[in-house]
Amino acid sequence: MSGVKIAPSLLAADFSRLAEDIARIEDAADWLHLDVMDGHFVPNISFGIPVIESIREQSRLFFDCHVMATNPDYFLDELSRAGVDLVTMHIEAVPDPEAPAKRSRDAGLGFGLVLNPFTPFAGVAPFTELCDVVVVMSVEPGHGGQEFIDAVLPKIEEAREWVEDKGLATDIQVDGGITPETAPRAVDAGATVLVAGTSVFRAEDPADSIAELRRAIESR
Numbered sequence: 001m002s003g004v005k006i007a008p009s010l011l012a013a014d015f016s017r018l019a020e021d022i023a024r025i026e027d028a029a030d031w032l033h034l035d036v037m038d039g040h041f042v043p044n045i046s047f048g049i050p051v052i053e054s055i056r057e058q059s060r061l062f063f064d065c066h067v068m069a070t071n072p073d074y075f076l077d078e079l080s081r082a083g084v085d086l087v088t089m090h091i092e093a094v095p096d097p098e099a100p101a102k103r104s105r106d107a108g109l110g111f112g113l114v115l116n117p118f119t120p121f122a123g124v125a126p127f128t129e130l131c132d133v134v135v136v137m138s139v140e141p142g143h144g145g146q147e148f149i150d151a152v153l154p155k156i157e158e159a160r161e162w163v164e165d166k167g168l169a170t171d172i173q174v175d176g177g178i179t180p181e182t183a184p185r186a187v188d189a190g191a192t193v194l195v196a197g198t199s200v201f202r203a204e205d206p207a208d209s210i211a212e213l214r215r216a217i218e219s220r
């Protein structure tokens, strides 16, 4: 086993059948990735706290909430009450993340920082000790179904080397455009968590597509 975690992104699910779609990946996935958007930090709106509260009753998966918001702090207590386990926020939105990290921990949440595709790793390097996970976006945030940006591969390597040099257990998550073709490349570069929306939920059999991602990683 590679130990790489697969986190299907609910953004690509059928929003009129969330419980059914979650049931299809429940036993195959490691985490469930929840993309919350405020229509300001990114030019799109997805779903929010009431939806997360409802799906919490449908799943035992680890809830990984990617907050694409200008003021991510604003949602922390409610996200925690709704049953989120880990919150990740963008370094572009919280350039000084020490207080947000503390507020997340105080709310009982794991904490991580996200880098947009063209934000250098140096932006989060001083803060990795605050993080359970560093997320490298491999597409521009805001929409599912985009193509993996190969130019982020060296940044994934840089993140991996940095946390290893520091002896940290920080996960390196890669988010966007993950398919059986791109997953092995992300893992070779150092990813330990892969977020996959379209390739999982838009497949005929989502559990099978997760197995296919795992096979692609194993046989790389």
Ligand code: DX5
Pocket: 009, 011, 012, 033, 035, 066, 139, 140, 141, 142, 143, 144, 145, 146, 175, 176, 177, 178, 195, 196, 197, 198, 199
């Ligand atoms: C983009 C989101 C991603 C997205 C991934 O704003 O952060 O999590 O849902 O979806 P795919 O796998 O379709 O690129």
Ligand code: ZN
Pocket: 009, 033, 034, 035, 066, 175, 195
């Ligand atoms: Zn995401």
